[in-house]
Amino acid sequence: xxxxxxxFLDLAGTLAFAIxxxxxxxxxxxxxxxxxxxGFITALGGGTVRDMLLGNQPVFWFHDLNYLAVVxxxxxxxxxFAGPVRRLKQTLFLFDTIGIxxxxxxxxxxxxxxxxxxxxxxxxxxxxxxxxxxxxDVLCNEIPLILxxxxxxxxxxxxxxxxxxxxxxxxxxxxxxFVTMGVVIAIRLLSIKHHISLPRMRS
Amino acid sequence: xxxxxxxFLDLAGTLAFAIxxxxxxxxxxxxxxxxxxxGFITALGGGTVRDMLLGNQPVFWFHDLNYLAVVxxxxxxxxxFAGPVRRLKQTLFLFDTIGIxxxxxxxxxxxxxxxxxxxxxxxxxxxxxxxxxxxxDVLCNEIPLILxxxxxxxxxxxxxxxxxxxxxxxxxxxxxxFVTMGVVIAIRLLSIKHHISLPRMRS
Amino acid sequence: xxxxxxxFLDLAGTLAFAIxxxxxxxxxxxxxxxxxxxGFITALGGGTVRDMLLGNQPVFWFHDLNYLAVVxxxxxxxxxFAGPVRRLKQTLFLFDTIGIxxxxxxxxxxxxxxxxxxxxxxxxxxxxxxxxxxxxDVLCNEIPLILxxxxxxxxxxxxxxxxxxxxxxxxxxxxxxFVTMGVVIAIRLLSIKHHISLPRMRS
Numbered sequence: 150x151x152x153x154x155x156x157f158l159d160l161a162g163t164l165a166f167a168i169x170x171x172x173x174x175x176x177x178x179x180x181x182x183x184x185x186x187x188g189f190i191t192a193l194g195g196g197t198v199r200d201m202l203l204g205n206q207p208v209f210w211f212h213d214l215n216y217l218a219v220v221x222x223x224x225x226x227x228x229x230f231a232g233p234v235r236r237l238k239q240t241l242f243l244f245d246t247i248g249i250x251x252x253x254x255x256x257x258x259x260x261x262x263x264x265x266x267x268x269x270x271x272x273x274x275x276x277x278x279x280x281x282x283x284x285x286d287v288l289c290n291e292i293p294l295i296l297x298x299x300x301x302x303x304x305x306x307x308x309x310x311x312x313x314x315x316x317x318x319x320x321x322x323x324x325x326x327f328v329t330m331g332v333v334i335a336i337r338l339l340s341i342k343h344h345i346s347l348p349r350m351r352s
Numbered sequence: 353x354x355x356x357x358x359x360f361l362d363l364a365g366t367l368a369f370a371i372x373x374x375x376x377x378x379x380x381x382x383x384x385x386x387x388x389x390x391g392f393i394t395a396l397g398g399g400t401v402r403d404m405l406l407g408n409q410p411v412f413w414f415h416d417l418n419y420l421a422v423v424x425x426x427x428x429x430x431x432x433f434a435g436p437v438r439r440l441k442q443t444l445f446l447f448d449t450i451g452i453x454x455x456x457x458x459x460x461x462x463x464x465x466x467x468x469x470x471x472x473x474x475x476x477x478x479x480x481x482x483x484x485x486x487x488x489d490v491l492c493n494e495i496p497l498i499l500x501x502x503x504x505x506x507x508x509x510x511x512x513x514x515x516x517x518x519x520x521x522x523x524x525x526x527x528x529x530f531v532t533m534g535v536v537i538a539i540r541l542l543s544i545k546h547h548i549s550l551p552r553m554r555s
Numbered sequence: 556x557x558x559x560x561x562x563f564l565d566l567a568g569t570l571a572f573a574i575x576x577x578x579x580x581x582x583x584x585x586x587x588x589x590x591x592x593x594g595f596i597t598a599l600g601g602g603t604v605r606d607m608l609l610g611n612q613p614v615f616w617f618h619d620l621n622y623l624a625v626v627x628x629x630x631x632x633x634x635x636f637a638g639p640v641r642r643l644k645q646t647l648f649l650f651d652t653i654g655i656x657x658x659x660x661x662x663x664x665x666x667x668x669x670x671x672x673x674x675x676x677x678x679x680x681x682x683x684x685x686x687x688x689x690x691x692d693v694l695c696n697e698i699p700l701i702l703x704x705x706x707x708x709x710x711x712x713x714x715x716x717x718x719x720x721x722x723x724x725x726x727x728x729x730x731x732x733f734v735t736m737g738v739v740i741a742i743r744l745l746s747i748k749h750h751i752s753l754p755r756m757r758s
Contacts, residue, residue, distance in 0.1 A: 171553070174499070174553060175553035175554060177495065177499075178552055178553070179499050179552070179553060180549060180550035180551060180552050180553070181550045181551055181552075181553060182505055182506050182509075182550050183498070183499035183553075184553045186498075186499060186505070187499065197405070201404055201405065201407070201607055202603070202607065202614055204407065204607070204610065204613065204614075207407065207468070208405055208407075210472070211466075211468040211469065211472055212468065212469055213469075214469055214471060214472075217471055217472070227553065228553060228554070231553075231554045263617075265613070265617040265618065266617065266618055266619075266620055268620060268623055269616070269617055269620075269623070283694070287490060287693060287694065288486070288490065288495065288496060288499065289495060290493065290494065290495045290696065291696065292583065292694065292695060292696045293694060295589070295592075296580070296583075296585050296589035296592060296593065296694065302588055302592070303588050306588075346586060347586035347587045347588050348586060348587055349584055349585070349586050349587075350577070350580060350581035350584070350585060350586070350587060350589075350590045350633065350634060350637075351581060351634070351637045374756070377702070377756060378756035378757060380698065380702075381755055381756070382702050382755070382756055383752060383753035383754060383755050383756065384753045384754055384755075384756060385708055385709050385712075385753050386701070386702035386756075387756045389701075389702060389708070390702065400608070404607055404608065404610070407610065410610065410671070411608055411610070413675070414669075414671040414672065414675055415671065415672055416672075417672055417674060417675075420674055420675070430756065431756060431757070434756075434757045490693060491689070491693065491698065491699060491702065492698060493696065493697065493698045
């Protein structure tokens with residue numbers, strides 16, 4: 150039951166990420182195939198790189214066609230309802246935020262399961278959330294947004310650290326997962342509401 | 353005999369891809385080393401990423417120096433005969449088209465052998481054909497051509513689907529391989545001749 | 556003892572690479588997190604890609620927090636002493652040059668240990684030294700410097716070839732390591748002093 154709920158949230162996050170990628174592709178006047186590809190990479194790129202780095206198991210989508218279906222659905226939605234989808238900005242933002250919460254939990258869990266040092270497991274949580282969007286930006290010839298001004302990645306790192314600490318105290322995994330998601334989502338929402346951002350480097 | 357013929361076509365495709373990469377490098381005024389590197393990545397990048405994704409065996413060129421030699425030959429050819437090579441555009445286009453046909457067959461076969469879901473095996477065929485050129489474009493600071501207007505990738509996907517379907521009916525592997533290559537090549541040639549392209553996304 | 560010395564040089568090179576990445580991030584007005592990420596990728600990206608390509612063991616930093624600490628220290632240094640660090644250009648250049656020497660030795664060794672063909676082991680040495688900086692440039696939306704005018708990569712290739720040849724004659728590994736580093740460092744220094752560069756491709 151808990152696994153299924155996480156999986157459901159994972160697909161919801163995948164949908165939101167795919168839509169964001171496909172919208173970027175549409176802005177760049179790509180064709181349907183290019184949009185599908187950017188959507189796929191945005192949504193699944195983070196988890197893919199994480200799994201390639203960990204290297205102890207197949208890439209997570211290799212045996213699950215739901216992920217491909219979700220990206221296909223996202224292309225269909227954006228193609229058919231470009232305007233209305235844009236107006237759903239708030240809903241998509243919510244899905245996206247839930248998405249990075251789930252992706253963080255999945256990444257940290259996989260990192261700990263692979264036996265890597267805890268801080269690197271936290272980084273695996275962030276990689277899951279962040280690399281897809283960064284690759285989208287590189288492919289669209291822009292400096293990844295995340296490197297410039299988002300608290301996005303920081304929220305994932307904080308959430309991941311919370312997971313590792315609570316998990317270290319032996320708390321129930323389901324509970325820890327939901328607390329982690331809550332922390333990620335709360336940090337992101339609060340930072341946007343209060344315009345909090347990290348200090349800039351001086352050049 | 354059949355394996356050797358596929359291997360020969362693979363090297364011919366590698367040569368065409370390497371030359372296209374090296375010409376791009378020359379346009380960007382890179383030095384000989386940069387050109388060699390871009391040629392290598394353009395020609396071998398797709399198969400390399402495919403093998404890293406599948407992760408069940410070493411990267412295909414690790415024990416075969418012919419691939420390195422082909423890239424070296426390509427650098428020599430472009431360096432010595434820059435002008436004449438440009439005029440061979442049609443021949444290179446033919447080699448390149450044969451190349452994506454072979455790369456598709458090799459990618460789909462490896463995907464099926466690794467036991468991943470059939471649609472993802474089809475995607476592995478496309479990855480083999482497409483990722484090298486896309487990486488070349490990213491390194492040269494351009495939006496990958498393939499994301500903007502090519503039927504290229506679509507031809508690979510169609511060909512890969514044909515492979516999976518015919519293979520599923522238990523047809524002879526050699527026959528299926530050549531039919532697949534024929535489909536890829538035909539779609540690409542016809543789409544160029546008749547200016548067929550995929551619909552654009554609306555922004 | 557010898558292993559520890561190599562490891563110490565490896566960390567020194569990591570520090571120099573991280574600082575160069577973080578300075579680039581500061582020039583692009585990134586925040587502290589973006590700088591940390593670019594520093595991490597610049598310093599550890601080459602070895603990471605090498606290990607993912609070789610695929611026969613975990614990525615080298617997965618169980619060693621010193622690498623993460625070094626990148627953190629680099630962020631702190633550049634943040635606190637931006638001006639003075641810029642003036643240490645010569646020292647950083649020296650560290651950086653020692654860095655590519657060590658990275659080359661580690662890469663070639665790992666390649667040979669994995670049993671790949673010797674020329675590809677040499678390429679693994681170059682990948683270790685070069686891919687981090689190239690990824691930094693791609694993320695910062697520039698054509699990798701290395702593809703345009705550096706003898707950098709060539710020094711790594713020469714050094715790697717020396718390693719493979721001397722190692723083939725059965726010479727002591729420690730000796731061969733230091734000769735290799737010497738060759739890499741000498742080529743880089745001499746090429747800069749005498750403004751030697753590779754011939755450009757003609758377009």
